Amino acid sequence: MTEASLDVVGIGNAIVDVIAKADDAFIAANGLVKGAMTLVDMDRSEALYGRMGPGIEMSGGSAGNTMAGIASLGGRGGFIGKVRDDQLGAVFRHDMRALGVRFDTVPLTAGPTTARCLIVVTPDAQRTMNTYLGACVELGPEDLDEDMIRASMVTYMEGYLFDPPQAKAAFRRAAWVAHDAGREVSLTLSDSFCVERHRGDFVDLVENDIDIVFANHHEATALFETGDDLDAALDHFRRRCKVAVVTLSERGAVVVSGDRTVRVPAEPIERLVDTTGAGDLFAAGYLFGHTNGRDLADSLRLGAIAAAEVISHVGARPAVPLTELVRSKGL
Amino acid sequence: MTEASLDVVGIGNAIVDVIAKADDAFIAANGLVKGAMTLVDMDRSEALYGRMGPGIEMSGGSAGNTMAGIASLGGRGGFIGKVRDDQLGAVFRHDMRALGVRFDTVPLTAGPTTARCLIVVTPDAQRTMNTYLGACVELGPEDLDEDMIRASMVTYMEGYLFDPPQAKAAFRRAAWVAHDAGREVSLTLSDSFCVERHRGDFVDLVENDIDIVFANHHEATALFETGDDLDAALDHFRRRCKVAVVTLSERGAVVVSGDRTVRVPAEPIERLVDTTGAGDLFAAGYLFGHTNGRDLADSLRLGAIAAAEVISHVGARPAVPLTELVRSKGL
Numbered sequence: 001m002t003e004a005s006l007d008v009v010g011i012g013n014a015i016v017d018v019i020a021k022a023d024d025a026f027i028a029a030n031g032l033v034k035g036a037m038t039l040v041d042m043d044r045s046e047a048l049y050g051r052m053g054p055g056i057e058m059s060g061g062s063a064g065n066t067m068a069g070i071a072s073l074g075g076r077g078g079f080i081g082k083v084r085d086d087q088l089g090a091v092f093r094h095d096m097r098a099l100g101v102r103f104d105t106v107p108l109t110a111g112p113t114t115a116r117c118l119i120v121v122t123p124d125a126q127r128t129m130n131t132y133l134g135a136c137v138e139l140g141p142e143d144l145d146e147d148m149i150r151a152s153m154v155t156y157m158e159g160y161l162f163d164p165p166q167a168k169a170a171f172r173r174a175a176w177v178a179h180d181a182g183r184e185v186s187l188t189l190s191d192s193f194c195v196e197r198h199r200g201d202f203v204d205l206v207e208n209d210i211d212i213v214f215a216n217h218h219e220a221t222a223l224f225e226t227g228d229d230l231d232a233a234l235d236h237f238r239r240r241c242k243v244a245v246v247t248l249s250e251r252g253a254v255v256v257s258g259d260r261t262v263r264v265p266a267e268p269i270e271r272l273v274d275t276t277g278a279g280d281l282f283a284a285g286y287l288f289g290h291t292n293g294r295d296l297a298d299s300l301r302l303g304a305i306a307a308a309e310v311i312s313h314v315g316a317r318p319a320v321p322l323t324e325l326v327r328s329k330g331l
Numbered sequence: 332m333t334e335a336s337l338d339v340v341g342i343g344n345a346i347v348d349v350i351a352k353a354d355d356a357f358i359a360a361n362g363l364v365k366g367a368m369t370l371v372d373m374d375r376s377e378a379l380y381g382r383m384g385p386g387i388e389m390s391g392g393s394a395g396n397t398m399a400g401i402a403s404l405g406g407r408g409g410f411i412g413k414v415r416d417d418q419l420g421a422v423f424r425h426d427m428r429a430l431g432v433r434f435d436t437v438p439l440t441a442g443p444t445t446a447r448c449l450i451v452v453t454p455d456a457q458r459t460m461n462t463y464l465g466a467c468v469e470l471g472p473e474d475l476d477e478d479m480i481r482a483s484m485v486t487y488m489e490g491y492l493f494d495p496p497q498a499k500a501a502f503r504r505a506a507w508v509a510h511d512a513g514r515e516v517s518l519t520l521s522d523s524f525c526v527e528r529h530r531g532d533f534v535d536l537v538e539n540d541i542d543i544v545f546a547n548h549h550e551a552t553a554l555f556e557t558g559d560d561l562d563a564a565l566d567h568f569r570r571r572c573k574v575a576v577v578t579l580s581e582r583g584a585v586v587v588s589g590d591r592t593v594r595v596p597a598e599p600i601e602r603l604v605d606t607t608g609a610g611d612l613f614a615a616g617y618l619f620g621h622t623n624g625r626d627l628a629d630s631l632r633l634g635a636i637a638a639a640e641v642i643s644h645v646g647a648r649p650a651v652p653l654t655e656l657v658r659s660k661g662l
Binding site: 018020049050052053054055056057058059068086087088091094095098099113315317 | 349351380381383384385386387388389390399417418419422425426427429430444646648
């Protein structure tokens, strides 16, 4: 096995976020599922956008946010995801490359536009997401840069990739290529509704193909149908995969790996503003630590710090260089 | 004269901002004019964007920001400006209408793309702007909704309109229509370099066509070539137009009108983050006050509050409803 030239390659839906504030009445009036990621078609996306307040646009996407976090921590990253050759696609590509993340997936030149996620942030800082997948539905195995996957210590994929049908095939191929090269494969379960949509696939993956899995409380218990019993879900993880990192919001996070269990408290924050990207950035911190020789506890702490930064402002990517933030906290 | 159905109609360049942080070394290395608005062509815009860090996209444009502020204060507004029928044009249109601002200018269906302003914010919170005017160069007198102008108490225009050649004709026509209907006309001088480019036109306008002029210290002294002598510039204004509002950054603002001179201190802020939009929002507060029967002092105070809000966060439009902010300050 040659030395890895990248820490992590992320594969995910390449999405531009449109973020607006709204109250709970807006959530109710528009039949939104608060706190969830809901897939919408173009017509629904347009109709909802027409009713939303003024917004800001920022590159997003779960794995995209994670790669932004890893780059901000000083990690070496790559990204694979599908945009179109339109203005928002150019924004997504620019932002990824400006962070130093390798991103060479060929954009669509026709067909659906670059994906857009309409994010409504309520006064409780909760985010409700409505995603039009657009060009992402065209991501397939032919888009995989297999050399980049072989060159990365970890191939990190979002569970959301199971929504566009061809991306699922790309997911399985990427996992095979990575393992064949002696690398690790990591998955985030993404969203409890996403887990409901793809439970069979996810359980099978966690058992057979995934080395490091990320989930929050809801996703973990949804995966193994353990109701409210988080400990039961953790036991499942312990038996089925090498490492499972479970985030617990204000209660911090826990990692289980073989007979080890390590916990970290949530990093204190001045003000909770927008929870979008919390899980994505936790994964960024953990994976940066893991691929740079840190132990479970330090990796968890890095995850907690990165997540705390991103929920302290609007938007799902770091607003300050995480290298400096982490250094200021003595890590 | 029939009763006005709108407080203010703004006419300006319809621009989407791309905002990124950078240090002074970036300003120097790229030959940028710190603190100024510089016009760039498409090639230069693309090259500069390629070197900028990851950004956020937000609707902007000087008069556009002012109309956003007036709407956020509860005022009745309209906007006239030119976008193309592309993704960023749709963002600009959405954001304007979502605020309740009437905006019906027909977009271009071919030719240059929607205008983009690359904004670099340095650690001192100063902003340096590089504008590709794109579709804005096609704004002409035929785009004026003259009924809307006649229905507005004030027609407010940005000095930047003198950069695209056809917009200048639209500017003069709009002023004529407004005055013919017995309404007021207001102008912001926009930028001291813009004043240098169009000094003759601006002096002539201030003397003959403008009722309420907005400027900062640099623009005021540049207009009348009074060097550093602000008082001399204020005397010029006093003799030549009905009302002149001059903003003085951390020293507040002053309005001169006939023999009256009223000053307001700067509104205290917790943290200076990004000065983009300070002048635009000062104008918003002042014009909202003016069109809603407030006196000079209250109108200035409304300007100071709106400006203080917008420089406390990234981006040139209000992040909170200004009605609530103003109410919390007892106005």
